Amino acid sequence: LAKTTQPISMDSYEGQEVNITCSHNNIATNDYITWYQQFPSQGPRFIIQGYKTKVTNEVASLFIPADRKSSTLSLPRVSLSDTAVYYCLVGDRGGADGLTFGKGTHLIIQP
Amino acid sequence: GAGVSQSPRYKVAKRGQDVALRCDPISGHVSLFWYQQALGQGPEFLTYFQNEAQLDKSGLPSDRFFAERPEGSVSTLKIQRTQQEDSAVYLCASSSGLAGVRPETQYFGPGTRLLVL
Numbered sequence: 001l002a003k004t005t006q007p008i009s010m011d012s013y014e015g016q017e018v019n020i021t022c023s024h025n026n027i028a029t030n031d032y033i034t035w036y037q038q039f040p041s042q043g044p045r046f047i048i049q050g051y052k053t054k055v056t057n058e059v060a061s062l063f064i065p066a067d068r069k070s071s072t073l074s075l076p077r078v079s080l081s082d083t084a085v086y087y088c089l090v091g092d093r094g095g096a097d098g099l100t101f102g103k104g105t106h107l108i109i110q111p
Numbered sequence: 112g113a114g115v116s117q118s119p120r121y122k123v124a125k126r127g128q129d130v131a132l133r134c135d136p137i138s139g140h141v142s143l144f145w146y147q148q149a150l151g152q153g154p155e156f157l158t159y160f161q162n163e164a165q166l167d168k169s170g171l172p173s174d175r176f177f178a179e180r181p182e183g184s185v186s187t188l189k190i191q192r193t194q195q196e197d198s199a200v201y202l203c204a205s206s207s208g209l210a211g212v213r214p215e216t217q218y219f220g221p222g223t224r225l226l227v228l
Contacts, residue, residue, distance in 0.1 A: 042221055
């Protein structure tokens with residue numbers, strides 16, 4: 001399994017764009033990059049998934065450079081409610097596999 | 112229900128006591144996973160079911176941990192002779208189990224917070 005490295009914590013302010021970068025130097029050809037979000041006292045929640053280039057949904061964007069050795073989760077115009085832990089996961093078709101979480105990035109949004 | 116539910120939400124056990132944690136997955140979901148999350152850490156995989164079959168139990172930390180899903184829906188994680196190091200949040204997740212080339216989205220329950228005194 002490809003190992004991921006992401007900052008332990010970040011902070012920002014309401015209304016700002018937040019970018020969280022994840023390094024995964026050993027990503028394999030069949031691996032996808034998936035981000036989950038976890039609020040206190042809740043289970044993780046899927047945010048976005050991509051393989052290459054850019055993916056955008058109603059919540060976030062995911063930027064993946066051509067070499068796929070890193071990826072950046074972009075949260076536009078954050079609010080206080082975006083304060084959470086964000087996990088970057090790398091793996092292939094995982095229907096039968098448990099997810100491998102690291103420690104994640106604790107994002108704190110201030111007013 | 113609309114999502115994954117778990118019960119109880121909180122459990123306090125005395126060391127040596129047996130506990131049983133329940134997970135109700137999303138209806139129709141084939142795959143079910145259990146994770147353990149220690150304070151300040153990410154979830155760690157414990158075990159995986161496809162319908163009623165336990166296909167992977169490599170993450171169970173000891174033979175005191177046992178999971179079952181007898182009818183392919185509700186699952187129970189049982190911990191025998193609980194120890195203080197078992198204190199953690201136990202998360203259940205389910206996914207549709209449809210074959211595909213990309214990792215499936217897993218839908219997590221709120222977890223059961225276990226405290227062993």
